[in-house]
Amino acid sequence: MQLLKDKLNIDFMGKRKLALMLSGVLIVVSIVAMAARGLNLGIDFTGGTLVEVGYSDSVQLEPVRRALLANGLDDAIVQHFGTSRDVLIRLPVEETDRDKSSLSNKVIHALEPTGSPEVRRVEFVGPQVGGELRDKGGLAMLYALIGILVYVALRFEWRFSLGSVAALVHDVVLVVGFFALTQTEFDLTVLAALLAVIGYSLNDTIVVFDRIRENFRRIRKATSEKVINTSINQTFSRTLMTSITTLLVLIALYLFGGEVIHAFSIALIVGVLVGTYSSIYVASTSLLALDVSKENLMPVESAGRSDDGSQV
């Protein structure tokens, strides 16, 4: 079976202006969404209390809200979680409350008259810990990008390194923008997904770059644009295949993995789509914009690369 015909020759680079505009619009939308609506940060980052309870039968939210209100928990956000039997209650951090961690006990106590639900999950994150997790998350992202920048610069060349990081930043901005736009909750698992997206998108980019490097050395007379285009065409069926298999498992994860990893799988699904696109259009277009040429790659070769023996 084959999805694409043998001698694929799509003019990817010819449409790069269009792609640039598309990316530009998406990035602007993302940034505006982030600025205007902000991220719906989970309690991992904001601090607060979360209680998930399970009833034996379907339950209306109104009596649950009333029960909480009766106990003075008036700023609780109550919603169903997954099924109509499961209820999620969120409470913000109260600065005045001295013993913040006991809030969940109050919630559980307040819910007793509503049918003594089973406590499925309690999460409490103090405001200080939330702030630390936020800082750590940002740092993790930064270090991952720096690590990749260095590795790609060593293995390829600085233009490739800039190109791949441009693609990664593009992906991260779009995924985060998606979360701001849809107001899907952004928690620690989403942050992990974002780092996985970085890994995935980079994986894709590297495969294309590897071919570009190989072709620059192999094809003697051709413009940079042509070489890049050929390389993308040659790797295109692989790019599609891997995206499909990865999306298949992610959709399985989204549908069957349970409510807790919904946001995680959404982040990855969006990330894989964006990452596939960016490895072609952002990463490779950046190479062209940075004027990469055959000469840039020659000194690397003459430096005696031993690990490239496979490149006939």
Place this chain on the structure above:
Amino acid sequence: MATAPLNQYPLWKHFSILAVIVIIGLYSLPNLYPSMPAIQVSHESGELDAATPPVLRRALQEKGIQAQGEDQGDNRLLLRFSDTEQQLQAFEAGKQALDGRHVVALNLATSMPGWLRSIGASPMNLGLDLRGGVHFLLEVDMKAAGAKAINNYAAAVRVDLREAKLRRFSVTQTGDEVKIRFRDAASRAAGHEVLDEEYGNELDFAEVDGNDGFLLVATINEETMRETQSLAIQQNIQTLRNRVNELGVAEPVIQQQGAARIVVQLPGVQDTAQAKEILGATATVEFRMVNEQSDPFEAAETGRIPTGSILYYERDSKSPILLKRDVMLTGDSIINANSGFDENGLPAVIITLDGKGAARFSKVTAENIKKLMAVVFIDNKTVIINQDGEQRRRTVKSEEVVSVARIQEQLGKRFQIEGLDSTHEALKLALLLRAGALAAPVEIVEERTVGPSLGQQNIDLGKKSIIIGFILVMVFMALYYRLFGVAADLALAVNLILIIGIMSLIPGATLTLPGIAGIVLTVGMAVDANVLIFERIREELRNGNSPQASIHAGYSKALSTIADANVTTLIAAIVLFVFGTGPIKGFAVTLSIGIVCSMFTAIMGTRALVNLYYGSQKSPSLAV
């Protein structure tokens, strides 16, 4: 053709690949066996003595409880039972039969056969989000620890200056310093000398001439402060450990994290309100005189307790003891308690009291020389009771006598408790005294609790998504790459087994829900290497190369691409591991293991299969 065939592995290579798969596969087997209810017995000292198992066995036999099997190792004894009913009965029987220094806990044990046990195999550790339990992050209030310390010093300084017959001075404590005001420079010099001798190692002194007199300002020096803080953490950890042992939790984690935080993880505990109560409570100690006139055993038996006395039990021996109702001294007055040695080189605990406590203690002990004095440790304890077939934990206040000693002379600010059996005993008593004295307050700054039903649900959903994702990818690959796709599918299956095997082999690795997500993601991404190779082979064939040459070139040309692509993903995974917390770390672990395994299975594994099938054919038509 004189050259060796392109696509044939030597026999040893086939065998090495097979050996890796079989060995790691063997270690993944324990995960197939269901877990059984069990009780776990260990000893506070960390070493389980050889006499314990027979005692326990006899106790169970008397109650007619039949254990399904037992395991001994790592200084713990694990007894398996067929149902939770038997488990709870055995738990109660064990608690009764063994003394207070044994820790009896409810646990789950694998039902895998003995031969797997004998090769050291064990199932994967499951994170709290899969097995249920609570995770707390506690922060020790270091400010309070420092304030308490300076407060104690202020009181002690007052007494010392008075004892040195210095008159007309005043001691005030502001913030983290003690200000001592003298009338003139001479008395300040004298005072400085006295205090320097006593506290020179712990306090820094500065003479300040203010408009309000001749000041001597004392602050706790850096080293002492550090020591105070590290002691505060250690004490809290010790107190927590004592309480957790009482909770009957198997495999609890109590660890220091950073400078001022403690992580507590209690698998299987569901009642968080209770757990919080237990962890947050403060312990105290009290010194009381022993009523030596009445017989405690008689009092315990008849229930007739003499007036002015209270019946207590000793912590270790559980024997009754009668103590006077009046409290001589409470833990508040204890500044410090250290284990050490007396003048005969025997283990002892050296206790330092604050000024007020010392004055009172010295008066009472003077009246009671040659009489017995007891130390009572008061803490919240938890008992597990079986109510309507459900186990419930209840907190009760426990007051136990931890030490009884004869007063030899009038005791003052510094005294020691002698006659202890071992240095271990001394160490423990000192810890208990400190725990009951100046444990700095702790605050819960993070809590994550997962109920057992959600944990099981997470496992079920995780399994389901792995299986469905796995089947989807397998079908797709087989359709798309035909025979080569089937080779990739086999490699994928082996990859899954290897991930599980390696997760089971690494002692510290824990499977979490994000970890399962990592495995799912790996299933999708692991075939990437094969896709790269197969696409290359197709390309080579299109370029008119022979089938054998195409296979060879496909594998070798794709190699550096695969390596580059995977190393960069590994970088992201490692960063995630370093910066991630708890469950997120689990994602990084499975993702990394998956990436590394996939390199092995997708490159070496599929190559071996392809070589076996096509390698000896002269000009095969490739099903790719």
